[in-house]
Amino acid sequence: MGKVISIANQKGGVGKTTTAMNLAASLAVLEHKTLLIDADPQANATSGIGFDPRNITTSIYECIVNEVSPKDIILQSKTPNLYLLPSHIDLVGAEIEMINLPNRELKAKMVIDQIKDDYEFIIIDCSPSLGLVTVNMLTAADSVLIPVQCEYFALEGLGKLLNTIKIVQTKLNPELSIEGILLTMYDTRLRLSNQVVEEVKTHFQTMVFDTIIQRNTKLGEAPSFGKPIVMHDAGSKGSINYLNLTREILQKNQMTKIPESEVLIDTKELVS
Numbered sequence: 097m098g099k100v101i102s103i104a105n106q107k108g109g110v111g112k113t114t115t116a117m118n119l120a121a122s123l124a125v126l127e128h129k130t131l132l133i134d135a136d137p138q139a140n141a142t143s144g145i146g147f148d149p150r151n152i153t154t155s156i157y158e159c160i161v162n163e164v165s166p167k168d169i170i171l172q173s174k175t176p177n178l179y180l181l182p183s184h185i186d187l188v189g190a191e192i193e194m195i196n197l198p199n200r201e202l203k204a205k206m207v208i209d210q211i212k213d214d215y216e217f218i219i220i221d222c223s224p225s226l227g228l229v230t231v232n233m234l235t236a237a238d239s240v241l242i243p244v245q246c247e248y249f250a251l252e253g254l255g256k257l258l259n260t261i262k263i264v265q266t267k268l269n270p271e272l273s274i275e276g277i278l279l280t281m282y283d284t285r286l287r288l289s290n291q292v293v294e295e296v297k298t299h300f301q302t303m304v305f306d307t308i309i310q311r312n313t314k315l316g317e318a319p320s321f322g323k324p325i326v327m328h329d330a331g332s333k334g335s336i337n338y339l340n341l342t343r344e345i346l347q348k349n350q351m352t353k354i355p356e357s358e359v360l361i362d363t364k365e366l367v368s
């Protein structure tokens with residue numbers, strides 16, 4: 097049975113989609129059969145791995161609202177072992193349409209339970225909100241990974257997200273755990289970035305991943321080519337960062353035989 101990880105933060109621009117598609121691609125490259133679920137109506141994860149959302153006629157929206165089988169619409173990407181359950185702008189209306197549905201918070205779980213055994217990992221890119229669709233994805237997940245940018249308002253709204261996670265744990269999904277907090281958009285030239293890293297690690301300690309995602313030009317341009325960073329430029333800092341994150345997650349879930357001392361590559365670069 098595959099592990100389901102939701103990537104969530106109600107703040108926009110913190111690196112959720114970048115993390116979702118690059119973590120999924122890195123897992124796939126390391127020979128773990130992985131499904132990326134795009135649960136954001138902007139459909140950036142869908143386009144980011146090479147599919148034009150304008151050509152998507154059936155998406156996660158139909159699965160949740162109309163009970164279409166996800167097996168009928170999953171797409172195979174050009175990255176080996178990486179599959180996609182795409183999104184569409186129609187997902188914007190799902191929140192309203194789900195209001196009067198019975199068990200409305202469990203709709204995504206019902207969808208994902210149909211395919212959970214087919215993949216080793218299922219990575220969900222959540223929308224930048226704490227609405228009903230995001231609650232659905234947290235209810236369906238085994239764990240949640242929280243990207244936090246290394247900028248001034250890094251901790252803004254994080255308390256609200258953690259409170260939402262606690263409510264989901266209490267009322268809907270007692271098995272939900274926090275996979276970890278991932279620091280993103282780290283700029284080695286800025287003192288502020290180092291201050292944010294220290295502050296987040298002081299507050300959350302072992303919940304914070306050792307890997308830090310650095311600002312990287314190649315990482316930013318990869319989606320315009322419809323490729324995850326590991327397929328666009330495998331030697332770039334962005335690719336190394338996400339491979340490090342992947343190794344950390346595999347190590348944490350006891351799915352790798354790599355010694356702990358060798359989990360990270362270029363660790364000095366990440367914190368210098």
